[in-house]
Amino acid sequence: MNQNDKKRAVAEAAIKYVEKDAIIGVGTGSTTNYFIEALAPLAEDIQGAVSSSEASTEKLKALGIEVFDLNQVASFDIYVDGADEVNPQKHMIKGGGAALTREKIVSAVAKKFICIVDDSKRVDVLGKFPLPVEVIPMARSYVAREIVKLGGDPVYRQGVTTDNGNVILDVYNLQITDPLALEAQLNQITGVVTNGIFAARAADVVLVATDKGVDTY
Numbered sequence: 658m659n660q661n662d663k664k665r666a667v668a669e670a671a672i673k674y675v676e677k678d679a680i681i682g683v684g685t686g687s688t689t690n691y692f693i694e695a696l697a698p699l700a701e702d703i704q705g706a707v708s709s710s711e712a713s714t715e716k717l718k719a720l721g722i723e724v725f726d727l728n729q730v731a732s733f734d735i736y737v738d739g740a741d742e743v744n745p746q747k748h749m750i751k752g753g754g755a756a757l758t759r760e761k762i763v764s765a766v767a768k769k770f771i772c773i774v775d776d777s778k779r780v781d782v783l784g785k786f787p788l789p790v791e792v793i794p795m796a797r798s799y800v801a802r803e804i805v806k807l808g809g810d811p812v813y814r815q816g817v818t819t820d821n822g823n824v825i826l827d828v829y830n831l832q833i834t835d836p837l838a839l840e841a842q843l844n845q846i847t848g849v850v851t852n853g854i855f856a857a858r859a860a861d862v863v864l865v866a867t868d869k870g871v872d873t874y
């Protein structure tokens with residue numbers, strides 16, 4: 658099975674968590690795009706979605722799925738999203754698609770985070786994938802210097818502006834042995850909007866597509 662087949666398989670497996678009349682939290686990225694496709698036949702059965710990016714919003718609306726403003730929704734059951742890495746504790750690195758801040762906000766409101774990945778994303782220790790950090794543009798160089806003091810190598814993601822009008826620093830060479838602590842520490846740097854470690858809000862369920870099928874943990 659190639660990687661796209663695995664992404665499709667794991668996205669389809671997440672459909673079993675979608676209940677009638679539910680509002681579904683929807684992430685961003687190529688795996689999530691397969692989930693959005695799989696949601697299409699259920700458009701009439703669900704109330705709608707809350708979305709973590711302009712890109713996903715556009716796709717959901719094109720399928721006739723209503724997209725609610727998060728401020729109109731006090732609570733909803735599931736948030737479905739991909740990840741760039743996930744460890745056995747269900748901590749993740751996210752933000753390869755630059756949507757990390759809205760992903761963190763929408764997933765914070767969801768009762769259950771369902772992470773959908775192919776097996777290339779499974780790791781023991783987070784940090785091989787460069788950690789995305791969303792930064793207020795005028796703070797970019799300051800934040801980069803502070804990250805160097807923490808042992809990381811930040812690289813400005815050229816040509817990318819987030820949906821919130823900010824920039825991304827991708828931080829290389831971090832061995833993230835304490836994801837909770839590093840997530841909090843990075844968020845303390847003035848000018849950081851958020852970082853792509855999802856440990857304070859880990860996944861509740863991880864679905865992993867392998868050659869043998871979809872595992873759940």
Ligand SMILES: O=C(CO)[C@H](O)[C@H](O)COP(=O)(O)O
Pocket residue numbers: 684685686687688689738739740741750751752753754755756757760
């Ligand atoms: O965090 C994300 C976007 O900001 C994505 O979930 C992550 O990058 C995985 O993407 P893909 O499913 O395309 O591999």
